[in-house]
Amino acid sequence: MSSQDIYHLRKQIESVDEEVLRLLERRVDLAKKVGEVKGDASVYDPSREMEIIERLCNLTKELDPKFVSLLFREIISFCRAVQKPIKVACMGPKGSFSHEAVVSFLGRFVDVVFVENPAEVFDHVSKEKAGIGVVPVENTTEGTVYSTLDAFATAEQSISVIGEGQLPIRLALASEEKTMADIEEVYSHPQPFGQCRNWLHKNLPWARQIPTSSTSYAAKIAKTKKKSAAICGRLAAELYGLNILDEGIEDHPYNATRFWLIGRAFARSSERCKTSILFNVAHKPGTLFQALEPLYKAGLNLTLIQSRPLPGNPFEYFFFVDFEGDVGEEKVKEALAAMRSRVERLRVLGSYPQIKFIK
Incomplete structure (x- = not known):
């Protein structure tokens, strides 16, 4: 293939890109009109969003359904934000698995408010400081999250569960360093240390294990401290600009947390x-x-x-x-x-x- 052939193909790609852009602008404009018709009604409808994505995944013949799902999750998230910005409360700090759940279920075009515990998530929704709350309910290895159930038991009657989703918990070793041989200290929450006990014994037996309040806070430490690493999620590693030295380091391959999305109205x-x-x-x-x-x-x-x-x-x-x-x-x-x-x-x-x- 000659350079001239590549040039013409690239011009066709640019033309397709412009067409895609115009279609996206049209979709956003239609979403605005839907928002005007809805008025004060909730702009988040998880059933409708799943229907859209599943239909498109079934329609495609050439594209990976995973790509289609991720792409339209963000398109829908942006269109939803254009209708009415959504504030979402979850347990922080940024990069936590609760934060990862927000992104997984609602996309990146939401305003996230980070709080300390499930009770504060309920409080933010109750006082309308947030339209939606995301709280962990149950983990496959650690069991029920009792603090969430206790918070719901005392929450006001108008709050209800509007959706449920599962987030696979994949743990990574993240660091500013380039190789594991340079790691002398590993930071993380005590639970991930337990979940990666065998991996750590095999791959980093010399490294000191230092517990922190959360995996995302561990990532924050690893960003500033030389010869250190954090056991955290991919989102935390990305947010703090860390290198992922290894991923999927948990000893048991299936580790997932079930989350509730809570709001002030019943779901369709x-x-x-x-x-x-x-x-x-x-x-x-x-x-x-x-x-x-x-x-x-x-x-x-x-x-x-x-x-x-x-x-x-x-x-x-x-x-x-x-x-x-x-x-x-x-x-x-x-x-x-x-x-x-x-x-x-x-x-x-x-x-x-x-x-x-x-x-």
Whole structure:
């Protein structure tokens, strides 16, 4: 192929790029009009966004569906921001896995507010300092995040779960140094040290392990301290400009955290819908069985049941339950109505879609 042939091909690419740009501008303009029609209504509709991306992934014949998913996640994120900027609260600092979850579920065109704990996320949503909150609920290796459940138990009634997504937790060794041979100290949160124990013993047996408050704070230290490294996520490494010396260093290959997206309105029904409820029963034999029996009779699949101490009532508990189904379904309505007659208190925390994008 001659240089002249390459020149002509590049001119065609430039022409296609300009056409793509014009189409994107048209899409943004249409998104603005949709926003005007919506008025004060929420601009975030996770079910609709998943429908768009899944349809496009199924339509493509030449492109990698993962590329299509990532591309349109950001296009949708930008168009959403054009309609109405969204402020999202999550646990920080920047580069945390909660921050990574925000980017994964909502894209990069959101204003992120970093707070210390799940209770503060709920507080920001409650006081309308943020339109959406993202909180961890459960990890495959560490189990339930009790601080999130406790915060929900005391949150105001208007707050509900509007979406759920899973984030694979992939840990990386990141540093300003170029090789692992130069590393003398490794910083991270205690949990990742435990999750990478075998890898560290094999690859960095000489390095001192120094615990920090978070993986993202470890990345911040590694940025400024010579001969040091951090065990953190890819986002934290990118934000602090670190070299990734190795990735996927966790000892167990499947490590994921389930996150809830919370807001002040119920989510629209979808095919992949789950419902979360909170209830407590009288402190008598058989009351928990009686409370759950309507869900069993309705054929609803339970995906989580977790007890937590009931404040002010020693050795009594309230229960969180997740099950597959939507509160709009007749069998779910009937089951919840039967439950209400058997419990002391029942609150529906939300019926919401499970956000599943191609990773």
